[in-house]
Amino acid sequence: MARTRPTPMGPSVVLVVLVVSILGGCRGEQAEIGEGLKVDLEALQAFRELITRDPTEALREWGTQSDPCRWSGIDCDVVLSSESNKREIRVVGLELWGMELEGSLARDIGRLTELRRLVIVGSKMSGRIPPEVSNCQKLDTIDLRANRFSGPISFSLAQFPLLQVLKLSENELTGTMGALFVESFDPMAHFGDTHQASELCARLEVLDIAKNRLRGELPIEISKCAQLQELSVSENSLGGGIPSTLGSLRNLRSLQLNGNLLVGLVPESLASCQKLDLLDLSENMLTGPIPRQFAQFAGETRFNFSSNDLAGAIPQGKWKAQQMALAGAFAHNANLCGWPLAKPCAPPVLAVTTGSSSGGAVRNRRSMAEGAPGPAPSGSSPAPVASAGAQDAPAPAPAQSSESNHRARKWALGLALGIVAGAIAAALLATVLRLCVFYMHKPPYLQGPIIFHPKIEPKMLAFLEKDETFTDADLVGSGGAGKVYKAKLETDGGGMEVAVKTVIVKEDAKGLFGKRQIQAELETLGCIRHRNLVTLLAYVHRPDCHLLLYQFMKNGSLYDVMKRLESGDNTMPWPIRHRIAVGTAHGLSYLHFHCVPKIVHRDLKPSNILLDENYTAHLADFGLAKVLPGADTHVTTGVAGTVGYIAPEYSQTCRFTDKSDVYSFGVVLANLLTGKDPTDQFFHTVPGGTIGSWLHQLLQSNSGRDAIDPKLRNDEFDEEILLAMKIAVFCTSDNPAERPTSKDVLIMLNQIRVADEDPSSPNAGPAPPPIV
Numbered sequence: 001m002a003r004t005r006p007t008p009m010g011p012s013v014v015l016v017v018l019v020v021s022i023l024g025g026c027r028g029e030q031a032e033i034g035e036g037l038k039v040d041l042e043a044l045q046a047f048r049e050l051i052t053r054d055p056t057e058a059l060r061e062w063g064t065q066s067d068p069c070r071w072s073g074i075d076c077d078v079v080l081s082s083e084s085n086k087r088e089i090r091v092v093g094l095e096l097w098g099m100e101l102e103g104s105l106a107r108d109i110g111r112l113t114e115l116r117r118l119v120i121v122g123s124k125m126s127g128r129i130p131p132e133v134s135n136c137q138k139l140d141t142i143d144l145r146a147n148r149f150s151g152p153i154s155f156s157l158a159q160f161p162l163l164q165v166l167k168l169s170e171n172e173l174t175g176t177m178g179a180l181f182v183e184s185f186d187p188m189a190h191f192g193d194t195h196q197a198s199e200l201c202a203r204l205e206v207l208d209i210a211k212n213r214l215r216g217e218l219p220i221e222i223s224k225c226a227q228l229q230e231l232s233v234s235e236n237s238l239g240g241g242i243p244s245t246l247g248s249l250r251n252l253r254s255l256q257l258n259g260n261l262l263v264g265l266v267p268e269s270l271a272s273c274q275k276l277d278l279l280d281l282s283e284n285m286l287t288g289p290i291p292r293q294f295a296q297f298a299g300e301t302r303f304n305f306s307s308n309d310l311a312g313a314i315p316q317g318k319w320k321a322q323q324m325a326l327a328g329a330f331a332h333n334a335n336l337c338g339w340p341l342a343k344p345c346a347p348p349v350l351a352v353t354t355g356s357s358s359g360g361a362v363r364n365r366r367s368m369a370e371g372a373p374g375p376a377p378s379g380s381s382p383a384p385v386a387s388a389g390a391q392d393a394p395a396p397a398p399a400q401s402s403e404s405n406h407r408a409r410k411w412a413l414g415l416a417l418g419i420v421a422g423a424i425a426a427a428l429l430a431t432v433l434r435l436c437v438f439y440m441h442k443p444p445y446l447q448g449p450i451i452f453h454p455k456i457e458p459k460m461l462a463f464l465e466k467d468e469t470f471t472d473a474d475l476v477g478s479g480g481a482g483k484v485y486k487a488k489l490e491t492d493g494g495g496m497e498v499a500v501k502t503v504i505v506k507e508d509a510k511g512l513f514g515k516r517q518i519q520a521e522l523e524t525l526g527c528i529r530h531r532n533l534v535t536l537l538a539y540v541h542r543p544d545c546h547l548l549l550y551q552f553m554k555n556g557s558l559y560d561v562m563k564r565l566e567s568g569d570n571t572m573p574w575p576i577r578h579r580i581a582v583g584t585a586h587g588l589s590y591l592h593f594h595c596v597p598k599i600v601h602r603d604l605k606p607s608n609i610l611l612d613e614n615y616t617a618h619l620a621d622f623g624l625a626k627v628l629p630g631a632d633t634h635v636t637t638g639v640a641g642t643v644g645y646i647a648p649e650y651s652q653t654c655r656f657t658d659k660s661d662v663y664s665f666g667v668v669l670a671n672l673l674t675g676k677d678p679t680d681q682f683f684h685t686v687p688g689g690t691i692g693s694w695l696h697q698l699l700q701s702n703s704g705r706d707a708i709d710p711k712l713r714n715d716e717f718d719e720e721i722l723l724a725m726k727i728a729v730f731c732t733s734d735n736p737a738e739r740p741t742s743k744d745v746l747i748m749l750n751q752i753r754v755a756d757e758d759p760s761s762p763n764a765g766p767a768p769p770p771i772v
Contacts, residue, residue, distance in 0.1 A: 036081050039111055040091040041068045046108035047094075053102035053124075073099075079114050082138075090114035098122035105149075110135035119143040126150065129168075134159040145208070146170040148614070153209075156182040157225075158200035169210040169232065172614070174753070176216030177209070177233070181224075201225035210234040210256065213579070215750050217241075218257075223248045234280065235259035235531055237582070237750050242281075247272040258282040258304065259531065261747065266310070268293050280304040283530070283594065285743070290315055290336075304329050307594035311335030313345045332594050450539040452526035455496065456549075460489045464500065464540045464547050473500075477557065477607070486552060497552040498537060501621075502545045528595065532587030534610055534620040550620060554613045557620075558668070559606035565675065565711065574717040576615045577672045578753055581724070583617030584609055585746040588665060591622055592658045592742045602656045604664035605645045606671060644678035644691075648734055659736035662745065666731025670695055673725055675709035692732025695725055723752040 048062050062071050068091060069076035075093030080086070091112055101123040109118070110132030118136065121143055128151035129144065140162045149168070152175030157163060181200065201207075204225045210232040217240030222231065228249050238260040246255070247269025254277060255270070262284040270279070271293035279301065286308040294303075295317025310333040327340045337345040449461045463469055470485055476499065477484040489496045526536045540547040555561065558580060564570035584604075591599040601608075601622045610618045647663035650656060667678050670691045676682070678691040686694045698707050704722050705713065712721060727748050733739050740748070 034088045034090075036083060036088050036090050036114070037068070037076075040114075043106075043108040043111035044068050044071070044074070044091070044094075046106045050106045051101050051103040053100075055100050058096065058099040058101070075117070082113060093117040093119075095119040096121070096123065101125060104128075105130055105133075107132045109133055112136055113138070115139055117141040117143075120147065122146045124148055128152075129154060131155055137161065139163055140203075141165040143167040144171065148172055150174065153177070153179045156180060156200070157204065158182060162203060163201070164203050165206040166204065167206065167208040168212070169208045171212050173209065173212040173214060175214065177214060177219050177238075178216060181219045181221035202227065204228055206230045208232045210236070212236050213582075214238060215753075218243055218246075218262075220245050222246065225249070227251055230254040232256040233260070237261055237586075237746075239263065239747070239750075241265070242267050242270075242286075244269045246270060249273060250275065252276060254278040256280045258284065260284050261750075262286060264288075266291055266305075270294075271296060276301050278302045281308065282306040283590070284308050285593070286310060289313070305333065305336075306330060307332040307590070309333065309335070309593075312337070314338040314341065332596050334596050450526065451537075453535075453537045456489060456538055461538060461540055461549075465542065470502075477560070487549075499550045499552045501548045501550065503548060528599075530587060530590045530594075532583045532616070532618055533590065533622065534618040550610075551618075553610035553618060555611035555615060557607045558609040558611060558617070558672075561611060562606055562671065562675070562677075571711065572615075574712055574721060575753075577712075578720070578724070578749070579615060580609070580611065580617045581669055581672055582746065582749050584619065584665065584668065585742060585749055587617065587619040587622075588661055589742040589746045591619075592661070598658060600656050600658055601661045601664070603642055603645075604661055604668060605642045606668060609668065647736070649736055657736065658742065659739050662731050662739045662742055663733075663736075665742070665745065666692055666728045666739075669724060669728040669731065673709065673712075673721055673728065674707050675711065690732065692729055695732075696729045699725060699729060720752050724749070727752075 044062065048059055051059060054060070058072060062068075065071060068074050069089065073094060073096045074091060075095065076089050077092045078087055079090050079092065081088050081090060092114055093116060094109075094112065095117055096119065098121065101120070103125060104127035105120075105125055107130045109130060113135060115136040116138055118133070118139055119141065122145070124147060125144070126148040129149050131154040133142075134155040137160060139160050141164065142160075143165065145167050146169070148171060150172040153168075153173060157166070157180050200221075201224060205227050207222075207225070207228060208230065211234065214233070214236040216238065218233065218238060220243045222228070223243065223245035226249070229251050230253060231246075231249075232254065234256045235258070238257075239262065241264035242257065242262055244267040246252075247267060250273065252273045253275050255273070256278065258280040259282070262281075264286065265288040266281065266286055268291040270276075271291060273279075274297070276297065277300065280303075282304040283306070286305075287310065289312035290305060290310060292315040295315040297303075297317075306329060310330075312335070314330060314336060316339065327342065330336050330341055337343045449458055449464075451458065451461075470483070474486040475483060476486050483502050485500045485502075487498050487500050489498055526539070529535065534553070535551045536548060537551060538549040540549070561570060561572065565572055588601065588604070591601060599622055601619065603621060604619070608619065608621045610620050612618065645664040645667045647656075647660040650660060667690075670676075671678060674691070674695070676691060683689055683691055683694060687697065688694065695704070695707055698704050699722075704725050705718060707725065708718065708721055727740075727745060731739055731745060
């Protein structure tokens with residue numbers, strides 16, 4: 001129902017609103033007379049016509065009531081119309097929450113010129129956000145979260161001078177953030193005055209565009225949003241560095257940049273944002289130390305620096321409190337040390353200097369670098385330290401006899417060797433003691449399920465221990481590893497759909513030591529979380545097999561989808577295939593660069609790439625070839641790995657590396673581009689005998705278009721597909737040293753769909769190599 005609210009603008013306005021509220025019939029008649037409301041009615045009817053599905057019938061009354069102010073989700077008010085310069089009833093709010101609507105947003109939305117709030121949350125609206133929305137210049141809230149809007153952002157913040165909240169998260173938006181900060185538009189054209197471009201986001205308090213597919217860099221213009229309190233751009237593919245100008249946002253309370261491709265140092269200037277409650281920089285490629293100024297933050301501030309390449313000692317200060325005690329906030333940074341990590345920082349390195357009257361002095365290198373005097377023997381003057389720019393350094397003391405110098409050097413060397421030998425002996429003793437305690441007091445292994453999800457309890461998994469569990473179960477897949485079933489666990493918050501994978505155990509892997517290894521490795525894998533990795537929920541051991549419980553993916557595996565394509569039961573345009581490739585590369589890059597130690601997948605193939613309802617890729621079975629060494633997890637030819645996807649060097653070295661995974665990824669990418677199975681007999685007839693060598697030859701002869709999947713040919717994406725073919729060839733080089741890293745592959749794949757939008761990005765990374 002409409003909510004007609006008087007505005008504090010005088011007795012006449014209050015009287016109009018009271019009459020309108022009490023006399024429903026008169027109000028309806030009055031609404032029809034107003035020209036502005038007629039325009040609003042037409043705009044809303046156009047909006048309704050583009051809704052293709054309304055499962056909750058939320059908009060049913062839109063077709064039965066002639067007065068839009070009575071429709072659900074519509075809010076009206078008496079306003080001073082910018083068109084007529086008169087007070088009239090107009091639509092000021094369109095708010096549709098969780099209605100699961102399907103369709104697209106009509107261009108006529110721009111005709112709602114008095115709209116204050118545009119809210120469509122939790123539906124399945126798709127297509128581009130029309131640029132006409134910029135005509136609604138009185139908007140203070142735009143909230144289009146949790147839909148399926150796609151394409152680049154088509155409006156600027158300069159077009160909404162009153163905007164306070166912009167939320168576009170959980171969509172499929174592409175392009176860069178730069179469009180939001182275009183300043184050339186005159187934002188006050190309909191308001192009788194003008195604002196300077198520097199005020200393009202003067203009132204903005206919330207900017208949330210997380211969980212999209214944005215690329216490019218963080219614009220430095222964000223720092224002009226002086227009132228900004230929440231900034232979230234997490235889980236995109238943004239690159240470049242973190243602008244130091246973000247430190248000027250003194251009202252910032254939440255900064256979430258996690259899950260991107262950000263590089264460089266963590267700016268010291270962020271320490272100026274003393275109102276921060278949350279700072280999340282995890283899952284990027286940041287390097288260098290955590291600025292020591294961060295120690296000034298209050299203990300209530302939550303931080304997450306995990307899964308980067310940060311190094312050095314963790315600053316100690318006010319922030320040593322509450323959740324900061326959790327080492328997870330700093331995990332997966334190989335070179336970070338200090339509290340709260342279990343890895344202590346190395347003691348200061350000692351340097352030996354000679355030349356004093358006693359034959360030498362031991363000094364701290366850091367003290368020397370800072371010019372602080374080191375300790376000297378009693379009765380002697382400090383030994384001089386040679387350094388660049390030391391113009392007034394005192395002359396060295398007279399040289400001692402060679403015998404005295406020799407004794408000093410022997411004494412220093414013996415001291416150093418003694419310290420090293422003692423440290424090694426202590427470490428070995430500690431390791432032996434820990435192993436003894438571990439094997440004496442560790443509870444029995446594999447006596448019950450290993451659970452990694454907080455809502456799952458052991459009793460929910462009891463049915464998996466029974467032999468008849470899978471007799472009538474819903475089989476969703478099968479292969480060399482066993483079978484995959486769909487099951488439902490009853491939790492306190494409702495049912496949870498899971499996929500139960502059976503992994504057959506060979507006899508030589510049933511020993512106690514093997515079981516201990518399995519549990520230790522699975523405990524590691526179960527703690528790994530990334531949006532492009534399938535989450536391991538629990539593990540159950542049975543005498544004949546291992547049972548792995550994963551989150552259930554509605555679209556099955558990439559293998560299933562490609563089979564449906566082959567039979568003509570499905571279509572998959574290039575943007576979706578590109579999304580799958582990028583997601584796969586993102587997951588692989590996380591395993592290789594953000595897990596300590598790195599995890600090699602060992603069996604990357606289409607059946608191990610699962611797709612959710614949005615065709616986002618999730619890697620499954622990562623590391624299982626190592627975790628379950630005695631399990632039948634592959635279709636093999638005497639070595640680990642799957643036929644057609646095995647890197648050629650494995651058959652000679654019997655070793656898997658991250659470059660082996662890159663080779664397998666190249667084969668998967670070639671499969672996506674060509675629609676051809678790499679195990680097809682056809683490839684036995686071509687030189688090289690692989691799908692990669694076949695593509696190489698076609699690209700060399702400028703015949704690459706002949707290899708494109710016929711379902712993708714002759715459309716606007718041919719050039720992008722050809723660039724992707726070059727990446728596939730690059731990945732499937734016979735020489736591992738010539739293959740890119742998974743991180744490089746991710747950057748290149750992102751580049752081919754953003755090349756025309758941001759070609760000058762200095763952090764764009766390597767381009768696909770020429771085919772020669």
